[in-house]
Amino acid sequence: MDVAVFSIELLLFLFLVAAVAGFVDTLAGGGGLLSIPALILSGVPPLAALGTNKLQGSVGTATATFMMLKKKRVDWGSVKYLMLSAFIGSALGTVAVQFIDTSILSFMIPLVLVFIAVYILISPKPANTAGEGLISAVKYRYFVVPGIGCYDGMFGPGTGSFFALSGVSCRGFDLISATAVAKPLNFATNIASLMVFLMAGQVVWVIGLLMMLGQVVGAYLGSHCLLAIKPVYLRRLIVLMCTGMLLKYSHSMGWLTFG
Numbered sequence: 001m002d003v004a005v006f007s008i009e010l011l012l013f014l015f016l017v018a019a020v021a022g023f024v025d026t027l028a029g030g031g032g033l034l035s036i037p038a039l040i041l042s043g044v045p046p047l048a049a050l051g052t053n054k055l056q057g058s059v060g061t062a063t064a065t066f067m068m069l070k071k072k073r074v075d076w077g078s079v080k081y082l083m084l085s086a087f088i089g090s091a092l093g094t095v096a097v098q099f100i101d102t103s104i105l106s107f108m109i110p111l112v113l114v115f116i117a118v119y120i121l122i123s124p125k126p127a128n129t130a131g132e133g134l135i136s137a138v139k140y141r142y143f144v145v146p147g148i149g150c151y152d153g154m155f156g157p158g159t160g161s162f163f164a165l166s167g168v169s170c171r172g173f174d175l176i177s178a179t180a181v182a183k184p185l186n187f188a189t190n191i192a193s194l195m196v197f198l199m200a201g202q203v204v205w206v207i208g209l210l211m212m213l214g215q216v217v218g219a220y221l222g223s224h225c226l227l228a229i230k231p232v233y234l235r236r237l238i239v240l241m242c243t244g245m246l247l248k249y250s251h252s253m254g255w256l257t258f259g
Helices: 008-027 032-041 046-070 076-097 102-122 137-154 159-171 175-199 205-223 231-252
Strands: none
Touching: 008 032, 008 046, 008 205, 008 231, 032 046, 032 102, 032 231, 046 076, 046 102, 046 175, 046 205, 076 137, 076 175, 102 231, 137 159, 137 175, 159 175
16 A cells, blocks of 8 residues: 555644554553554554554564563463464464455444443453362363464454463453463464455555654653553543444444435
């Protein structure tokens, strides 16, 4: 896609959205609910929007994974096979989404984002205590992890939360441990999906790199506000902004035109 079709104002808008997404991701998660609607609202085709979002979003999960491993919050020996399952699931999901008709995808992406926004808004925070796992480690590795990975390959927003929640509910991890493990799993799904999108030529490099810079700025600012802002307020702000952009996009597509 030719970046010349984008104005300076539009590029600045995407940079600012990425910065806000990086900020809220650091504090509350859910930044993809802002970056994907911003991309499709800017005229980026659906598949290219998903691919470019993977490029700019990979920075955060890569950094978080590096820190989790460096600080030994996650054991490489126990997480590497889960990462492989997540990688395979994501790759399959990303390949599958390439075959969905663009007109259908233009409708499916906003619909999925609405459901994820509602989930983020109303989902209760899991208790931070270890419990009894509902399924075995084998079933979790071969079914749950690749299933979430497949979703991330096709769409993406909320994947980190889904991995953390599944760790708590399916394996009985405490919330802190489940959140730590979710980082490398999310990194594996992002890299797998990005590789497929790159091979399919569905990444707008200039926009992706610009938004990566915005993510870094936002994450830096967010890291300095960890105790100053309550995550619940940010989640409401995310949903509000996501809804606003999706309504704008729906109107531009003619879906909200009556009579």
